[in-house]
Amino acid sequence: MLTTQQPVLRRFWYPVIPLDNLLSGPQSFTLLEEPLVLWIDENGQPAALRDRCCHRSAQLSKGMVKDGCVRCPYHGWQYNSSGTCVDVPQLDAGAAIPKTYRVEAFPCVERYGYVWVCLDNNPLQPIPEIPEFADSNFRFIHEFYEPWKVGGLRAIENSFDSAHGHFVHASSWGDMSNPQPPPIDDVTETDFGFVMKHWLEVLNPDLQKKNLGIAAEKTIRTNTRTWYMPFARTLKIQYPNGLEHLIFTAYTPIDDQHSQVVQFCLRNDTETEAKAADIIAFDRQVTAEDRVILEGTDYDAPLSLAEEQHMASDRPGILMRHRLAKLLKEHGETEQRRSGASASSAMDKILEEAVIA
Known part of the structure; x- marks a missing residue:
């Protein structure tokens, strides 16, 4: 798209x-x-x-x-x-x-x-609401503001891909010996996108142990991921010790090939418990690992499911493509490929395709 x-x-x-x-x-x-x-x-x-x-x-x-x-x-x-x-x-x-x-x-x-x-006087959706921002129990940490050579859809879809982490993030928290992600607990559609809940077992390198205040080599993350159409998300990570780490990321579209990455986080701990610089350093490593892969992908992510292969863990990304295809259809628009050819016939087909369960 x-x-x-x-x-x-x-x-x-x-x-x-x-x-x-x-x-x-x-x-x-x-x-x-x-x-x-x-x-x-x-x-x-x-x-x-x-x-x-x-x-x-x-x-x-x-x-x-x-x-x-x-x-x-x-x-x-x-x-x-x-x-x-x-x-x-x-x-x-x-x-x-x-x-x-x-x-x-x-x-x-x-x-x-x-x-x-907003480039129009009639926005379709409000700015995302993040209650933790006004919660005195959470502190705000600005993380990243930088351009990436990646299309918005390709980047935001990656944020909901539970299968890539054990490979892409093998140097930070991934575990390639345990590559199969747990099933997604729930995906609830909303007016602005959807909310996805799942859990994931991850490794804890030394810096992350320090940030989390734990000594365990592995830990379970309970994740709530919220998609705000078209290219923003929050990821709320809850740890067994009660720590909550909420990340907001937007891939603001500069043009078809480039996105401005805006990322900040909110945490219910203090600077004494975990230094902001250490938190940023770990999240920087993770995002840098994503960037290497994403900047090597085709920026024109297709909405048509027939153009790429899929597996069960792709369910959130498929739902994104389905919702965006529906949005374009409702507003009389069609997906355009790099060749400039119209994909209007494919658009109708997309809406009839079932999302992988």
Whole structure:
């Protein structure tokens, strides 16, 4: 599925940049091939416009913030958060600014320390709710903000693949001597995606023993994975000692081949019990192991089940493909292959295929 060819994907919220990154001035970000300029307006709120001045197409992100507006570096035109041009230095004092002097603005809010943008004024789903963020028993740890050369669907599907860990993560927590994953306990569909519950026995390297406060060589993780369409998830890991480690990851689509990885975690322990730097180091090792594999896959993950082979543990990924195919069909869109050929006939077939039990 080529994300940029599906207009409906513009109707979802995506985290695009840490709010703190805007403290130094306007910044650029490309979302679904849409160039954006982001800054903090006069009310202290993030704002997002198309990163092109309506005068001569200069990048507004190369300008500066003045009086809460973004000022173009080329001729000094200033735009407010609604995209209206409020100052043209070349006009005579008191002269009216033509109403056509404006740049497209996009819905933009702050949540969880990040700036979220939707490229449509009518989002299909709200920003994911993470109750632990407001729970004083949990601490927030920012982990990663970096681009990967991988398509959004391929990356998010991997987050729900319970069979890859013992091989891909053999250097961190995987156990290749026990490669068969336990059956998935439950997958419950929701309006925004689905919730998946399962357990997994993993190895504990020395750093993880330190992070978990245990000495056991192996431990059981009880996992609750929540998919937020199209490319975000939470993974809540519960350990036998009562520790909870919740990871939020979004694969924000830059274009068809690249995703911005946004990841933070929430834990019900303290810095004294486990240092944030050690937690990040272990999660960095795990994500780096995923990255090596994912950046070597075809970025255009097919929605049609006939184009790849499957096994029982692929059930969540198949459900994702099924739901996304249905979404495209409901909005009159079709999956497009790299060749540019239409797959509309395949789309109808997908909806009739049964999800592997």
